[in-house]
Amino acid sequence: MKASIPGVERNGRSRVREQGSAVAWVESPLQLLCAVEARYAGVAGPEMRVVTRAKLPALKVTRRELAALDLPPGLRIETAEGGRMPRPGRGTAWVLGDAFSGRMQLTSLTAAPARMVLVDDGLATIRLLELLTSRPGTALLRARARSTPSRRVLGTAAAIRLRAAARAGRLTVFTALPVPADLAAAVRGLGAELVTHDFAWLRSQPAVRHPRPAENTVVLGTSLVRNGLIHRDRYLSWLFALKGPLAYFPHRREDPGDLAAVRDHPGVTVYDGGVPVEMTLRDLRPGQRVLSLPSTAVTSLRVLLSARGVPVETVDVPDDWWTPSASISLRSHLQMFAHERASP
Template identity: 85%
Template sequence: MREQGSAVAWVESPLQLLCAVEARHAGLIGPDTRVVTRGRLPGLRVTRAELDALELPAGLSIQAADQGMPRPGRRDAWVLGDAFSGRMQLTSLTAFPTRMVIVDDGLATIRLLELLTAGLATPLLRARAAAKPSRLVLGVAAGIRLRAAARAGRLTVFTALPVPAALADAVRGLGAELVTHDFAWLRSQPVVAHPRPRENTVVLGTSLVRNGLIHRDRYLSWLFALEGPLAYYPHRREDPGDLAAVRDHPGVTVYDAGAPVEMTLRDLRPGQRVLSLPSTAVTSLRVLLAARGVPVQTVEVPDDWWTPSASVSLRSHLQMFAHERASP
C-alpha cells in the first residue's frame, strides 16, 4: 500500500532513522513526513547531520524531540522502529493512525515478527526481558493491537533483513504487508563525509561484550590476533574501557564515525573486507557492498565465548544470518 497523506515517525537509533528515510523514498509513507529523533543521543545527532547534508526525499523533515514521543493523529501514518518500547506500546493502545509502518531495529525486527505470528496472547517483549506483571500485560495488549492492525490491512513491515520464507508467509497470513528494500535511497547518494579507510581489513565493533553475552577476554584476544593493520568501527553501545584497550593496541586504528556503518563504509573497494560478530549490519553491508566485490564476513561465535547469560535460543537467534562466515 502506498500513502499520500501525512506521517509521523519516532526513531531511537541511527538505523531506525536511516530506514525511516528509506521508507519515504520507497513511497510507503506520504510526502508530508515528520521524523522525530529521541532526545539528544550522540549517534542520532551525528546521523541526522549527515542526512541533512544529502538530498532527502521530498516532503521529509527530521527534528529532535522536544517533548518526548509525538502522538500520531487519526489521519497520520505512524512509523516505528522499536515495537518493544513500553512508551510505544502504551501509546498504541489509545492511538488510531491510518496505518502503522515498522522499520528495521536490528535483529529485534525478526523477533517481533516471530512473536506476532506466535499466537494471539503472545506478549511483545525483548529477548532477554524479565518482565513485571504490568509489563507482561502491556506486551500482550500491544501484540493484540498490532495483530488487529494487520488483519485490517493497516500494518506494514519495511525491512532490509532476509526474512525466512516460512516466517514471511506467516506475517502475510496475518494480513500484514511485508516489504523488503536494499537501501535504494542511500545507494543513490554521493559519499561525501567518509573517505574509505586505508586498511584492508575492517572490523565492526560489537555490543555483545557490554551486554554480558560473550567474555571480554575471548573477544579481545581474537581481535588482537588478527593480522593487521585493522580499521575498527566501534558499536554505538561499546564499553568505553574496552574501546580504550582497542585504541591502544598496535596496528588497530579506531574510526569514531558515529553514523551507521551503512553510511560510513559503503565506499569500500575490492581488496578490502569486513569482519563482524553477528550483527544486523552484516546483512545491510552485504546489500550495499556486493556489487563492489567486497566480502562481508560473520565470525561465528565459539561456544567458549558465550557467558551463562546467553541462552541457546538467544545464541541461535543472534547467529541466524551468519552466512559467509569467517573463522575466529
Template identity: 85%
Template sequence: MREQGPAVAWVESPLQLLCAVEARYAGVVGPDLQVVARGKLPGLRVTRTELAALALPDGLRLSTAGDHMPRPGRRESWVLGDAFSGRVQLTSLGAAPRHLVVVDDGLATIRLLELLTARPGTPLLRARTTATWTRRALGAAASLRLRAAARSGRLTIFTALPVPAALAASVRDTGAELVTHDFAWLRSQPAAAHPRPPESTVVLGTSLVRNGLIHRDRYLSWLFALEGPVAYYPHRREDPGDLAAVREHPGVTVYDGGAPVEMTLRDLRPGQRVLSLPSTAVTSLRVLLSARGVRVETVDVPDDWWTPSATASLRSHLQMFAHERAAP
C-alpha cells in the same frame, strides 16, 4: 497502492532513522513525512546532520523533540522502529493511526515478526527480558493492537533483512504487508562524507560483550590477534572501558563515526574486507558492498566465547544471518 496521507516517524537509533528515510523513498509512506528523532543521543545527532546534507526524498522533514514522543493523529500514518519500547507500547494504547509502519531495528525486527505470528496475546517483549506483571500486561495489550492493525490491513513491515520464507508467509497470513528493500536511496547518494579507511581489514564492534553474552577476554584476544592494520568501528552500545583498551592496542585504529555503518562504510573498495560478529549490519553491508567486490564476513563465535547468559536458542537467533563465516 493504498491512499497515502501525512505521516510521523519516531526514531531512537541511527538505523531506525536511516530506514525511515528509505521508507519514504520507497513510497511506503506518503510525501508528507516528519521524522522526529529522540534527543540527547549522539549517534542520532550525527546521523541526522549527515542525512540533512544529502538529497532527502521530497516531502521529508527531520526534527528533534527531546524525549517527547509525538502521538500520531487518526489521519496520520505512524512510522516506528522499536515496537518493544514501553513508551511506544503505552502510546499505542491511546493512538489510532491510519496506518502503522515498522522499520528495521536490527535483529529485534525478526523477533517482532516471530511474536506477531505466535499465539494470540503473546506479549511483545525483548529477548532475555525478565518482565514484571505490569510490563507483561502492557506487552500483551500492544500485541493485540498490532494484530488488529494487521487484520485490518493497516500494518506494514519494512525491512532489509532476509526474512525466512516460512516466517514471511506467516506474517502475510496475519494480514500485514511485508516489504523488503535494499537501501535504494542510500545507494543513490554520494559517499564523499565518509572517506574510506586505509586499512584493508575493517572490524565492526559488538554489543555482545557489554550485554554479558560473550567473554571480554576471548573477544579482545581475537581482535588483537588479527594480522595487519585494523580499522575498528565501535558499536554504539560498547563499553567505554573496552574501547579504551582497543584504542591503546597498536595496529588498531578506532573510527568514531556515530552514523550507521551502512553510511560510513559504503565507499569501501576491492581488497578490503569487513569482519563482524553476528549482526544485521552484515546483511545490509553485503547488499551495499557486494557489487564493489568487498567481502563482508561473519565471524562464527566459538563455544567457549559464550557466557552462561547466552542460551542455545539465543545463540541460534543471533547467528541466523551468518551465511558466510570467517575463521576466528
C-alpha cells in the same frame, strides 16, 4: 510485484498507497536511516515528520550527516521536545522502529493511526515478527527483558493492536533483512504487507563525506561484551590476533575502557563511531573485506557491498566465548544470519 522505485519490492497482499501524512518516532541511528528509506520508497506518505529521541549523541551525529545529503522531498527531521514521543493523529501513518518500547506500546492502546509502518531495529525486528505470528496472547517482549506482570499485559495489548492492524490491511513491515520464507509467509498470513528494500536512497547518495579506510580489513565493533553476553578476554584476544593493519569501527554502545585498549593496540586504527556503518562503509572496494560478530550490520552491509565485490564475513562465535547470560535461544537468534562465516 516490483515497485516504481528501484530497490524496493512489495510482497504483501496490496500495494501501499502513498497518501496522507506520516509521523515517525526513532530511537537509534539505524531506525532513523530506515525511516528515511521508507519515505523514499513511498510507504509512508508524501510528507513525513521524523522525530528523534532527545539526548542521544549517535542520533545527533546521524542527523547532521543526513542533513548534508539530498533528503527525499516532504521529509523533515526534528528532535523530540521535552523528550515526548509524538502521538499519531487520525488519518496519519505511524512509522516505528521499536515495537518493544514501553512508551510505544502504551501509546498504541489509545492511538488510532490510519496505518502503521514498522522499520528495522536490528535483529529485534525478526523477533518481533516471530512473536506477532505466534499463537494469540503472545506478548511483545524483548529477548532479555524482565517479564513483569505489567510488561506482559502491555506487551500483549500491543500485540493485539498490531495484529488487528494487520487483519485490516493497515500494517506494513519495511525491512532490509532477509526474512525467512516461512516467517514471511506467516506475516503475510496475518494480512500485513511485507516490503523489502536494499537502501535505494542511501545508494543514490555520494559517499564523499566518508572516504573509505585505507586498511584492507575492516572490523565492526560489538555490543555483546558490554551487554555481558560474551567474555571480554576472548573477544579482545581474537581481535588482537588478526593480521593487520585493521580498521576498527566501534559499536555505539561499546565500553570506553575496551575501546581504549583497542586504540592502544599496534596495527589497529579506530575510526570515529556514531554514524551507522551503512553510511560510512558503503564505498569500500574490491580487495577490502568486513569482519563482524553477529549483527544486523552484517546483513545490511552485504546488501550495500555485494555488487562491489566486497565480502562481509560473520565470525562464528565459539561456545567458550558465551557467558551464562546468553541463553541457547538468544545465541541462535543472534547468529541466525551468520552466513559466509569467517573462522575466529
